[in-house]
Structures are given as structure tokens and as C-alpha cells.
Amino acid sequence: MTSSSNKISRYDRMELNKPIDLTYFNEQPISSGQFHSHPFYEIFYFHEGRCTYLIGDSIFALKPGDLLLMNGLVLHCPNVEPGSRYVRSILHFDPAWICKGLSDTAKSIVLDPFETLQNHRINLIGADRDEFEGILADMNRLSTSNAGFSQERMTLRIQEMLYMIADWCQAAVQDQDSISEKERHVQHVVSFIEGNYMNDLTLERIARDMHITKHYLSTLFKEVTGTTVFTYLYHRRINQAKIMLRLNPQLSITDISQAAGFKHLAHFSRLFKATVGMTPEYYRKSGGELPLT
Structure with missing residues (x-):
């Protein structure tokens, strides 16, 4: 687990100039060994390729369908296998914005996976994977929409996604069996x-x-x-x-x-x-x- 000094304890301590930032189905290659961190939460979804991801003191050999939940202050870095594709969707969000209007109980439910589990991997399969990828695609459509309430609808989609993730995390156990x-x-x-x-x-x-x-x-x-x-x-x-x-x-x-x-x-x-x-x-x-x- 990461040291307690890495933790950011509550959602109201982080601010983003842009409260929601989605990069959808990004296929752009990157240079390996690029460490970074940021003062907001991240949902990373791995579509395709071969990549080892280092987050804090955990290493994940990624598989298609892997969902990573990151407390962004923890140092993280992808290492993509040479010649392999690296297809991912990344959502950065300001939890203070996303949780506007939610009760304290609801805030605790949707943010607990990021604050308690810290940096966690869930492998999605079957109907769960289809549903998650569907929400991602819908969010991408809304992010480029000029409709009057597209931002508000985007926020609702993220809240729905966070409830899904919270439900999965209640029973999920981080799988290290595949690590070499x-x-x-x-x-x-x-x-x-x-x-x-x-x-x-x-x-x-x-x-x-x-x-x-x-x-x-x-x-x-x-x-x-x-x-x-x-x-x-x-x-x-x-x-x-x-x-x-x-x-x-x-x-x-x-x-x-x-x-x-x-x-x-x-x-x-x-x-x-x-x-x-x-x-x-x-x-x-x-x-x-x-x-x-």
C-alpha cells in the first residue's frame, strides 16, 4: 500500500480548472517511463495492447478490459511493450464538482474506492464490460456536444459510472495471480x-x-x-x-x-x-x- 503521506483525504481539497476531462479511445503512442501525478482522481480504462502499469508500489500487467482507479497524487507510469498498440480511455475529474448535490452518504459511496482502495484494478468482462464501454462512448459523445445541458448530462453519466464502480469494488479483489x-x-x-x-x-x-x-x-x-x-x-x-x-x-x-x-x-x-x-x-x-x- 502507499504511504499515508500520499493520501488526499477528502474530495473538497482538490480543484480543477476543467472539472471533467475525458480522453476517449486514445491510440497515440507514448514514450515509456513517463512518470506523472496530478491533484485529482483518474479512471483509466485499457482497451487494447500490451502494457505494464506502475502505480505507487503496485505493478499491473494490463489486459483488455482492465479498469484502474487512481488517486492521482500517487506517482504512476505506463510501460508499453515495444511495437504494441496502447489504446486507452482516461477520465480525470474533480470530485468536488462531481459530488455537487449529492448527500454525504452518496459522496462517501462513490468516492470510497478512490480514497480507501487508493489505486485499484478491476478486470471487466461480459455484460459489465459492455455496459461500461457503452457509458464511455456516451460520455465521449456528450463531451463534444453543443447541447444546452451536455455538461450536466455528462456529470450524471459520471455519477452513474461511479456507482457502478462502487458496486464492483465491494466484491472485487485485486488479482496478482497474473504478475510475473x-x-x-x-x-x-x-x-x-x-x-x-x-x-x-x-x-x-x-x-x-x-x-x-x-x-x-x-x-x-x-x-x-x-x-x-x-x-x-x-x-x-x-x-x-x-x-x-x-x-x-x-x-x-x-x-x-x-x-x-x-x-x-x-x-x-x-x-x-x-x-x-x-x-x-x-x-x-x-x-x-x-x-x-
């Missing part, structure tokens, strides 16, 4: 980093704790995730800093850089700007507003 031994090793590495990113980590220490050689560790991690161990580690630290900049305004930039695992403030500031596209100070002032990834 290599993926299991890498998941252990990621879990180790998750619990130690704030400490001074070396490849030697990670390999020793995993009881594997440095060379095997490097090769294995690159094969499964599409990136290197230290690229992941630095992204994890930067992501922790982004979370703290948003949620802990009382802390100084120096305190945040140290808590995220950086020894030197100058190194942290350079890496943050190179990764995020702005300085830590500007990120804090802007409220963490960034384009959707």
Missing part, C-alpha cells in the same frame, strides 16, 4: 523505495536488501518499468515534494527538500524545475496548477 516473477521482484523494489525514499539510498543498498546483484536489479527494473531505478527514485522524491508543497504551507522549501530525501537544497531546486517546469516556490504560489498529463 520479474514484475514481482520489481514490485518489491518499488515498495522498498516507497518506504525509504527519504533516506540516503544507493543501488548497492537496494540490491542488498532485495538479495539480488546490482546488475540484475538495474536490468530487471529497466525491462519492467521502462526507466532506471534512480530515475524512479528522483521522481518519487519530487512527487513527495509536490504533495508537501500543496498540503503543508507552513513548511519551508528547505524542510520539504530534506523530508523528500534531498541532501542539498540547490540540487533539489534544479531537479524540481527540470522535472516540473517551475521552481518549488512558484509551484507553491500557483497552487500546483499544471497542465493535464
Whole structure:
């Protein structure tokens, strides 16, 4: 599971300039190893292809029909098999907007899968898959409609989708049976980093704790995730800093850089700007507003 510092506890702490953002049946290729995070919830649906998805300290070998529920603040990254298609639909939404008009009980029901399960995979088959894909297609049609109440109807469709997901999650158990031994090793590495990113980590220490050689560790991690161990580690630290900049305004930039695992403030500031596209100070002032990834 992810650390508690990654959690965003309630729907009213997130705001989007655009409360609903749907990318439907996207076939555009991507570069593997692109880590990202965002301060809103995400529903990811996998239509077709071959892809391993890293979310927090969990690795999923995706299959068509896989539905991923993401608490967006957790670092996540797809690794698409070379030469394979990567067809997905992605819905980002501001839960404060989606839950307008719902009772507290209803809000708890529809948001609980994102807040309790955190990052969860459900494989849809049969009638469930057909119904979900039908709602996705309908939402895509509404998203391009000029009708007067298309936004309101879109919101109702998302609420319906969230109720469906809540129903599935009551009985769903995350399936790790299909994960390979290599993926299991890498998941252990990621879990180790998750619990130690704030400490001074070396490849030697990670390999020793995993009881594997440095060379095997490097090769294995690159094969499964599409990136290197230290690229992941630095992204994890930067992501922790982004979370703290948003949620802990009382802390100084120096305190945040140290808590995220950086020894030197100058190194942290350079890496943050190179990764995020702005300085830590500007990120804090802007409220963490960034384009959707």
C-alpha cells in the first residue's frame, strides 16, 4: 500500500480548472517511463495492447478490459511493450464538482474506492464490460456536444459510472495471480523505495536488501518499468515534494527538500524545475496548477 503521506483525504481539497476531462479511445503512442501525478482522481480504462502499469508500489500487467482507479497524487507510469498498440480511455475529474448535490452518504459511496482502495484494478468482462464501454462512448459523445445541458448530462453519466464502480469494488479483489516473477521482484523494489525514499539510498543498498546483484536489479527494473531505478527514485522524491508543497504551507522549501530525501537544497531546486517546469516556490504560489498529463 502507499504511504499515508500520499493520501488526499477528502474530495473538497482538490480543484480543477476543467472539472471533467475525458480522453476517449486514445491510440497515440507514448514514450515509456513517463512518470506523472496530478491533484485529482483518474479512471483509466485499457482497451487494447500490451502494457505494464506502475502505480505507487503496485505493478499491473494490463489486459483488455482492465479498469484502474487512481488517486492521482500517487506517482504512476505506463510501460508499453515495444511495437504494441496502447489504446486507452482516461477520465480525470474533480470530485468536488462531481459530488455537487449529492448527500454525504452518496459522496462517501462513490468516492470510497478512490480514497480507501487508493489505486485499484478491476478486470471487466461480459455484460459489465459492455455496459461500461457503452457509458464511455456516451460520455465521449456528450463531451463534444453543443447541447444546452451536455455538461450536466455528462456529470450524471459520471455519477452513474461511479456507482457502478462502487458496486464492483465491494466484491472485487485485486488479482496478482497474473504478475510475473520479474514484475514481482520489481514490485518489491518499488515498495522498498516507497518506504525509504527519504533516506540516503544507493543501488548497492537496494540490491542488498532485495538479495539480488546490482546488475540484475538495474536490468530487471529497466525491462519492467521502462526507466532506471534512480530515475524512479528522483521522481518519487519530487512527487513527495509536490504533495508537501500543496498540503503543508507552513513548511519551508528547505524542510520539504530534506523530508523528500534531498541532501542539498540547490540540487533539489534544479531537479524540481527540470522535472516540473517551475521552481518549488512558484509551484507553491500557483497552487500546483499544471497542465493535464
